[in-house]
Amino acid sequence: MRSVCVCDMLACLLVVILKCCLVGSEVVTCSGIVPMVYRNDKISITDFGGVGDGRRLNTKAFNEAIYRIQHLRRRGGTLLYIPPGVYLTEAFNLTSRMTLYLAKGAVIKATQNTANWPLIAPLPSYGRGRERPGGRYMSFIHGEGLHDVIITGENGTIDGQGGVWWNMWRQRTLQFTRPNLVELKDSRNIIISNVIFKNSPFWNIHPVYCSYVVIRYVTILAPHDSPNTDGIDPDSSSHVCIEDSYISTGDDLVAVKSGWDEYGIAYGRPSNGITIRRITGSSPFAGIAVGSETSGGVYNVLVEHITLKNMGVGIHLKTNIGRGGVVRNISVSDVYMVNVRKGIKIAGDVGDHPDGNYNPNALPVLKHVRITNVRGRKVQQAGLIQGLKNSPFTDICLSNINLHVTTGSKYTPWKCSDVSGGAIEVRPPPCSDLIGTKGTCSHHF
Template structure:
């Protein structure tokens, strides 16, 4: 009888305080549905957003529900971790932070809707490697919709659930120059490690979509990103001062760079000194009529090193792989390798810019010159191209070690008369048509010896095997 009274008392307390039950994966009702997915780690505990008062009507704010759920589930971090399932419905929310040893699973038919109420977006300080916000005149920035700092073992995934940034409000206000702080991103994780973002669709972000910054061991996989091609700064994936990152099997339509590799801005990035390095990008499909498939920079003051890009399809994209930098940036872009790129309808195939003169303030050092060297492009085809190459290094600071091999470019009906516009660059080419500029002469090597380099080893993240998990 004492045991019965104890159990009854616990049930009454749970009912009074509406304290949601956190169940083991093996006993949770959703496990019976057999939803399988791959992840860095599986979780012992699982809960559903509705357990915490979530309402999926597209009108009710779920910011408190998300925050309460993650706060409670964070207590399971040392007991096998926990996952929060977002079930089918439309879940309106402002910004919320994740926790370690945690999975956010967005089910098919579920849409996380970003609030257009600015009061639901905390303003946080500028990133230390940037010194100020990138929008407006102020130093702050809106926190990302889904964010976190100093985390480990975080998975954001689903079976093609959706995050909708409802960006029109932000785009209109930005166009009118009404922001004093930087628009929010959809996903941003800082100073974190062992991160996976996969198998979800991102739509209409206010600005950048996915921004891992100061992170290591990051996988971004099987992501669809959709934004109007007319809206600026809707970059797809921006690895920023990150080490050991894999981006693969992604489809991106954007008004800006599909992937933009960064590492800090001018004197702030130089002082912070954290490069993006050991990055693999493969099996990417990109549409971006006004920007690049992959951009390196322009904020690259901490350095960009050892980037491998392969098996990429670019459709109606302004350029393929663009290097953007300027005097004042410092840093380097070096050891870049790209192969098997297929392009259709391009303004430029190759584009390097040494005069990308956007600076955070007047405190930058114009004598801080970037180093751009060992840039390798091979095995590429392009159709309907306006200009083969626009390569502009910096006076007294040329871009060197450029290698281009086995590239065939078919021109549009009205191409530029000067196909290779080259200044302050040096390197070699082999089996490239149309004929390159004199600054990139034919290699003296022959056969395979003339092919540009591509590493035969793997970066560590490429060897990670994901586990089979379920909800």
């Protein structure tokens, strides 16, 4: 077994190096939210018969190693080291007070045998699987009710081999909702860093009902035609920091969620205290999104220093009739985008429903949104803001926005309805609902 006594220290060193490489000396980070923990106890997957030849199944080795961590309960927790090699395995569960550490050249690869994939109950805030009624397939790497969990390393890879799942979705042969790549549920004090996530069957990283989560220095990759491969989806979670990462997928890069229609309303757990900064990426869908599942409410979201290329929508706040929930205090600043279909979209008619039992009178409320310092080139349409007739979007404030459109005319007009707020130095000029009312935004800027 290769010595791993310096593995956690190496992870910390990589964090320091990457931080220093960022422009400017006053870079704010979220490192203090969840401290990196040094593990005195270290084991290797090879100690439990793990073989990284890409062919032999390592499910037994992972289960036995994690069982040892869970039941031996060494002081300070345990680091599970994955040496270089390709470790094929079925889905497995993590445990508390553990570090999953992937060395450079290490790959944890999901089996493509979907017939034996474990099923779990639907999330209570969704009431059913997100794609299909009933339960859902367990995420490839899963955890529930955990604390003090770290997934890190030297940029090793977690590969979901999602192609077989994407084909089932396209062919309409799915029996249950596809598995996420990593899901942590009802958990706290989580760090995910310095790992490559690749080809997720469904959403990539899904912290749900979690608190104190840091996701940084990750790379998330999936083909642009892969269905619903969201990058990072904090869901009914609080005190979450997502920063310094590259994401290129087939759906939203980062999407803040909080439950689906009547189920999310009943569960009543919001997402709040979410920080998203220094994200770079591309996708045919949204760069940074809130929604469309917002039934538990979303508030106090800070987004800053985002770079987007080849996008469907740059910034997308989205909800729907039947959602209920309040979306408020959303601050977005310092965004650069190029080759984007729509720069800014805020809409109340997006997303489907779990069933026909949603309440059409459960109207979402969206207010107190600040978007400032946005630049864009090759933008087909600068903005679209469509509130709901019986629940208009209020206090939507835009400042210092310059989106160069690609049409022959000088300006492509914004489209707006059922919205109020203001605008300061916005080009192309926004719709009349916002023009000339900058006084309503003065307290924001």
